[in-house]
Structures are given as C-alpha cells and as structure tokens.
Amino acid sequence: MDEIKKIPIPTPGEKELQKYLNTWESLENYVAQEKALNNLFFKVYPNNTNIHEVLIKVSTLNDFYSTNIFSPYIIAKHIITLNIDKKLKEGDISLVEDIANVSMSKDKKIYFYSFATKYCSHHQPSRYPIYDSFVDEVLWHYKKENNYSTFKRKDLKNYNIFNKTLKDFKDFYNLNNYSLKEIDKYLWQFGKDYFNKNIKCPVCSSSKREKIIYGMPTEESLKQDQTTPLHQVNFNQDSKHPIYHCQNCGYKW
Structure with a gap:
C-alpha cells in the first residue's frame, strides 16, 4: 500500500x-x-x-x-x-x-x-x-x-x-x-x-485518530469483493481522498 x-x-x-x-x-x-x-x-x-x-x-x-x-x-x-x-x-x-x-x-x-x-x-x-x-x-x-x-x-x-x-x-x-x-x-x-471528537474507530471505539489522505481506490481494487476492509485496499495517489487512521489499533476507515 x-x-x-x-x-x-x-x-x-x-x-x-x-x-x-x-x-x-x-x-x-x-x-x-x-x-x-x-x-x-x-x-x-x-x-x-x-x-x-x-x-x-x-x-x-x-x-x-x-x-x-x-x-x-x-x-x-x-x-x-x-x-x-x-x-x-x-x-x-x-x-x-x-x-x-x-x-x-x-x-x-x-x-x-x-x-x-x-x-x-x-x-x-x-x-x-x-x-x-x-x-x-x-x-x-x-x-x-x-x-x-x-x-x-x-x-x-x-x-x-x-x-x-x-x-x-x-x-x-x-x-x-x-x-x-x-x-x-x-x-x-x-x-x-x-476536531470532531465524536468520530470513533469502528474496530476499537477509540477517539484517538488522525485525518490522513490517500488517493481514490485503484480500478483493480474496485473489482475486489466489496467487503474488503478499507485498510486492505490499494489507493491511487493521483486523486486525493481523506480518511481516518486510528492511533490506537491502526485501523483506517
């Protein structure tokens, strides 16, 4: 990734x-x-x-x-x-x-x-x-x-x-x-x-997260099973797409 x-x-x-x-x-x-x-x-x-x-x-x-x-x-x-x-x-x-x-x-x-x-x-x-x-x-x-x-x-x-x-x-x-x-x-x-503290990690419920930036999912990734977790998807840096990164468990969503 x-x-x-x-x-x-x-x-x-x-x-x-x-x-x-x-x-x-x-x-x-x-x-x-x-x-x-x-x-x-x-x-x-x-x-x-x-x-x-x-x-x-x-x-x-x-x-x-x-x-x-x-x-x-x-x-x-x-x-x-x-x-x-x-x-x-x-x-x-x-x-x-x-x-x-x-x-x-x-x-x-x-x-x-x-x-x-x-x-x-x-x-x-x-x-x-x-x-x-x-x-x-x-x-x-x-x-x-x-x-x-x-x-x-x-x-x-x-x-x-x-x-x-x-x-x-x-x-x-x-x-x-x-x-x-x-x-x-x-x-x-x-x-x-x-600064929205109400946003919590869907895995561990921690509110300790940072906003990060990826590209949009690649065409190959979009062909994958739609249940593939976001943290396992490949991203194309040509198109920015902000998501969150849990500082407690590392999950991204």
Whole structure:
C-alpha cells in the first residue's frame, strides 16, 4: 500500500475561509434551516414578550442546532422574565450570561451558554458571535500554534473574553472583511472537519485518530469483493481522498 500522508491543519486566511463559505452554500439542509430561522426571528416573531412565540423560537433553535435543551418551556419562561428586547437591540453582551443562567428547579441551576449565544445571535448576528465546542477547539488550537491572543481555555466561556478573542483572531489572520456570521460558518465547519471528537474507530471505539489522505481506490481494487476492509485496499495517489487512521489499533476507515 502507498505510504500515507498526514493532512496538515491549514492556517486561517481568506482563501481558506472562502472555501468553507462556498461549501456552506452547497449544504442545502443548513441553508434552508438558516433561512427558516431568519424568517422566524426577524419577521414572524422578532420580539420576546409572548411565551408562545418565544417557545416556538427556543424549540426550533434547539431542534436545528441540537443545543440539548431538554425543557424548552422553562427556557422560554426564563427569557420572558428577563425583558430582553431593549438589551438585544443595543447589542448588550451581558444578555448572554443572563439567558444562559437558568433555574431549572428550586435547587438546580444550569448554564446554557452555547444556546444563549445562538439565541442572541439569531436576533442580532452582527453583534453576537456564536460559541460552540467546534469553535472552541479551533480558537484554542491556534492559540497554541500562534498565540494570537491572551486567554486561558476556560475563558472562552466568558462572553466578554470570547468576543475579544474572536476580534484578535480576525485581526491576526487578516479576516476583518468578514462578518461574525461568516466567521462562525467557517469556524464551525473547520472545527467539525479537524476536531470532531465524536468520530470513533469502528474496530476499537477509540477517539484517538488522525485525518490522513490517500488517493481514490485503484480500478483493480474496485473489482475486489466489496467487503474488503478499507485498510486492505490499494489507493491511487493521483486523486486525493481523506480518511481516518486510528492511533490506537491502526485501523483506517
């Protein structure tokens, strides 16, 4: 079998970002979902004073983004009590912390940070950047690589510091011509490609894997029994094809 090649993690820049923006536009389901959310948040129910309207927004956002809100009604009720519309209009970033801190019961509080950033962002995308685990992974990776900003990893859960970190990221990599929404689309897709910890080896279930690159299977290999494991197939280096290599058991898939 041909020698494997590791895929280097690309340096952020306009070319890389534009590639992911173009990819986003080809993802029919994501484009449709974002248009539906924009219609819901900007036109149908732009305000946050009616429990039924807020409940629809919370539930839809939770479904599309898988934000793990297990009781949308409690979240909607919490949002109503905050009277958030004035702060939203002003782009007051303290609102994220207010929405994130939810009393689920008398003795139980939960911090729905990622959801809160998404809820605010879908009202004011130019004021509120979105935090999620993939964005966190990317920002932290390049902090270690290039030290573009001064922060500890846990600080990304502080929305003031998260905002500053994104600004520093844009400044350092000359991405100031792009909106927060465009940066979010790039970081989320990039993180999903290179830092997705949910991808596990089908043989040993280890999450310790690296992304590598082969060519496409050769014509001779394609004539083999279709049950032939990927790690036994010959590849043609003329056409690149990324796969994963388990660092625990060596399996490739």
